[in-house]
Amino acid sequence: xxxxxxxxxxxxxxxxxxxxxxxxxxxxxxxxxxxxxxxxxxxxxxxxxxxxxxxxxxxxxxxxxxxxxxxxxxxxxxxxxxxxxxxxxxxxxxxxxxxx
Numbered sequence: 001x002x003x004x005x006x007x008x009x010x011x012x013x014x015x016x017x018x019x020x021x022x023x024x025x026x027x028x029x030x031x032x033x034x035x036x037x038x039x040x041x042x043x044x045x046x047x048x049x050x051x052x053x054x055x056x057x058x059x060x061x062x063x064x065x066x067x068x069x070x071x072x073x074x075x076x077x078x079x080x081x082x083x084x085x086x087x088x089x090x091x092x093x094x095x096x097x098x099x100x
Contacts, residue, residue, distance in 0.1 A: 032084035
């Protein structure tokens with residue numbers, strides 16, 4: 001998906017380039033969402049590969065859950081929500097970051 005592809009580059013008054021921080025959407029609950037109990041070694045990227053066939057969509061699963069997000073590792077033995085329709089969330093993400 002290349003979620004950083006549309007993030008705009010800005011410059012400071014001294015001319016130094018920097019990337020703006022992306023804005024992530026709230027991920028709405030759906031009755032079609034999938035729930036899984038994690039085991040030791042599960043990570044957001046491997047769950048995304050398993051459920052979406054695309055490891056780069058790990059941020060969708062991380063964003064839908066309230067666990068620590070500074071690592072791809074998911075705590076074992078917890079229930080994680082896998083959003084049912086990643087394309088809707090990707091569209092929201094693109095819209096939020098296109099408007100800036």
